[in-house]
Amino acid sequence: MVSRIAIVGGGWYGCHIASSLKALGFHVRLFERHKRLLHEASGNNQFRLHLGFHYPRHHGTRVQSRDGFMRFVERYPLLSREIPENIYAVPRVDSLIDFATYRLIMTSTGIDFREQTEASIPILGAEGQILTGERVLLIDQSRRYFTEVLGDSLVLGHEVTSIVQGADGVTVEGEPYDLLVDATWGQQLDIPLKHFFEPTLLLYYETAQEFPACTFVDGPLCSVYPTEDPTIYTLSSVPHTPLARVGSAAEACRIRDAVDGATVEHKRHLMEEQISRYLPTFRDSFRFIGPQLSIKTKPVGNVDDRSCSVFRDGRIFHVMSGKIDTIFFAMERIVSFLESKNSQNFLSASTPLKEEILTRGVKTGVYRNKVEQS
Structure with missing residues (x-):
């Protein structure tokens, strides 16, 4: 019987999986190396809750985002x-x-x-435009929500250094658990999927006027998107936001932490030049206030796949996704395994079906008549 589950990584996936399992009655312990939740990529991104418009070249990602968006708004209406x-x-x-x-x-x-x-603003060079219902994530509110919901299930400010898997469970920091969910995107344990780490640099801008969210698709383009603070926006660029493409999380962290003012100014020049080709009032509307640094984990390949995958290695689950709205897909994969494991406790070595059939036959006279005829 599975009852104790450890989760490493306090981002959106770790928090959602932990709170869902806790609500189902499992004993859950979530380990986060920082002193607050949603501290890394989950709290350092473009704050976009996707509906699928970003991915015309990958059907699976669109469908997962479309379905996950609806469920997210229903499950977390205030986030x-x-x-x-x-x-x-x-x-x-x-x-x-x-x-x-x-x-x-x-x-x-x-x-x-x-x-x-x-x-409501001039947009240059567009063949067509659509209005969408995508939303902006409220990170600080989400952080406070999960901190309260998870309560004493949280272990904050603790980096896990010991994970040992056995036949019947996983030992984490010397404590036994039935299962482990690694929600660190390859920073704790290796993911059984070819992947790379991408340190990134987005830019924060402030504005005193109302400005729409503007996303240009598809390909090496750019976007301006609001944050939880309606006066602050992020500027992102497909060719200019990445800082490197490396094979280890440690190297990605080193590159991210080495970013200096000259790098920020260089990226700023490139990104402002690109966005201004489509939004000519951008520089007049916004004031640069600082960089946002993060690390993404992406699958190797030329396909535009950012859908969610869950891999199981014995008692350890590895979660991999590029979208926050696919948290429900990950949870369902884990729950299906829990249901199958718990159902095994009710299986016996033999089945009483034949005995029940014969008993019913005797009661109805069918079996007795067959014996008399023979």
């Missing part, structure tokens, strides 16, 4: 908010896909949107 004007635009020259094809893909995926010809 995200609407964006009054959320635009996806397809540039006529720089996009890898034309607007008609993009629109057809999104329609066939069953994602709601509204096509528009004009926005």
Whole structure:
């Protein structure tokens, strides 16, 4: 019987899995090496709750995002908010896909949107635009929510140094558990999937005016997206946000921590130049206030796959995803294993079916008549 479960990593996946398992009655212990939850990639990203519009080239990612978005809003109604004007635009020259094809893909995926010809700000070079219902994540509110819900199940400010798997369980820091969920994206244990680590640099900007969320797709493009503070936005760029592509988490951390002012200014110049090709009022509307540094883990390959995968190695689960809204997929994979393991306790070596059939036959006279005839 599975009853004690350890989780390493206090990001969105670790917090959701831990709180869900705790609500189901399991004894849960979540280890986070920082002194607060959602401290790394989960709290250092573009704050976007995806619906699937970002991924016209990967059906699986779109479907997981579409379904996960609806479930997220239902499960956590106070941990995200609407964006009054959320635009996806397809540039006529720089996009890898034309607007008609993009629109057809999104329609066939069953994602709601509204096509528009004009926005509240000037947008240059767009073949087409749509308005979407994607939302912005409220990270500080989420952090406080999970801290309260998990309570004494949390071990904050503790980096796990000992994990030993046996036939019947996993020992974590000398304590026995039935299962372990590694939600660190390869920073604690190696993921059984070819992957790389990508240190990243986004930029924070402040504005005194209302400005829409603007995302340009698809390919080596850029986006401006609001944060939980409605006066602060992030600027992200597919070619300029990454700092490197390396094979170890330690090397990614070293590169991230070595970023200096000159690097930030260089990236800022490139990213502002790129976004201004589409949003000519960007520099007049925003004031740069600082960088955001993080590390992403991505699968190796040319496909645009950011869907969620769950790998099991004995008593250890490895979670891998590029989207926050697919937390429910990961949880369901783990629960299906728990149900199968717990159901084994009710299985016996033999089945009483034949005995029951014969007994019913005797009671109804069928078996007796057959004997008399013979």
